[in-house]
């Protein structure tokens with residue numbers, strides 16, 4: 233089982249918190265489409281023996297692709313790979329792109345899951361973060377998508393914004409509940425280096441909320457999920473039963489994926505690779521039939537660390553049996569002894585032979601992971 237990811241790096245404008253590789257050179261769209269097709273062909277042997285379970289259009293703004301362009305990619309994948317009959321095919325979309333006309337087109341395409349970047353239902357937050365859409369557009373696009381027959385919809389929300397309050401965050405969650413979406417990705421704002429928010433923060437133009445307020449907002453989110461039958465299956469991800477994101481879950485379960493497009497990452501259990509984060513360089517390389525990527529072979533330490541980092545993020549946690557099978561008894565015993573203090577102070581609990589973060593532990597996950605991973609090969 234494997235997944236294929238297409239990175240569509242175009243954005244009409246840049247959000248103030250975002251550090252993804254994106255570009256506003258929309259005039260390069262046709263060149264990118266040709267280059268992505270070529271990259272897919274050049275790399276088709278990489279997943280020749282795997283069934284493709286998920287196809288994901290991420291960005292950037294994949295909703296800048298029209299239906300024909302999206303279908304072209306899906307057809308190419310079907311032509312060159314073995315695609316599962318009920319493959320999950322996700323399109324990330326911005327609310328202002330989801331017009332009635334566009335949704336009509338998408339509804340007659342193989343796309344069967346939408347991931348909508350709403351971020352907040354408050355206009356003041358949307359303005360502060362430099363989003364293109366309004367709160368009203370966010371509400372309407374979800375309702376229209378449902379009317380057009382989309383019943384696997386995820387939305388993204390950001391909490392911990394400057395000027396945010398528990399009351400405003402609660403309102404966002406209540407609106408989410410009333411929209412009857414199947415999936416929520418809720419991320420705490422981080423001040424990524426070089427973003428407008430990072431610069432404003434340094435200049436004290438915005439004031440980050442306190443740690444106490446952050447924890448309260450997170451607790452509110454977790455309680456909301458329990459109350460509304462959403463499974464908290466990864467630190468930032470929540471879904472009603474049967475609607476967990478298959479694509480993202482495959483990342484956390486160490487399944488193979490192939491990322492296409494500028495800045496996209498790939499993983500095959502033995503190595504990981506990443507494409508150049510530069511559209512002109514990406515296009516130039518593909519025009520010469522060259523792959524613009526770097527590759528790193530994974531040592532046993534890398535594999536162990538990847539396993540720990542991805543597993544601990546999820547509700548299934550770290551399976552001690554798998555640690556034993558994949559890395560041996562000594563590694564398992566070393567892990568168990570490192571975890572003991574976190575179990576004693578209730579940051580991690582053990583369930584059915586798996587180590588799982590408590591809600592308190594989630595907020596300290598970076599520190600805990602730093603203690604659990606290995607620094608170098610033994």
Ligand code: SF4
Nearest residue numbers: 243246247250291292
């Ligand atoms: S639309 Fe998405 S990818 Fe583009 S700048 Fe905003 S957050 Fe980043």
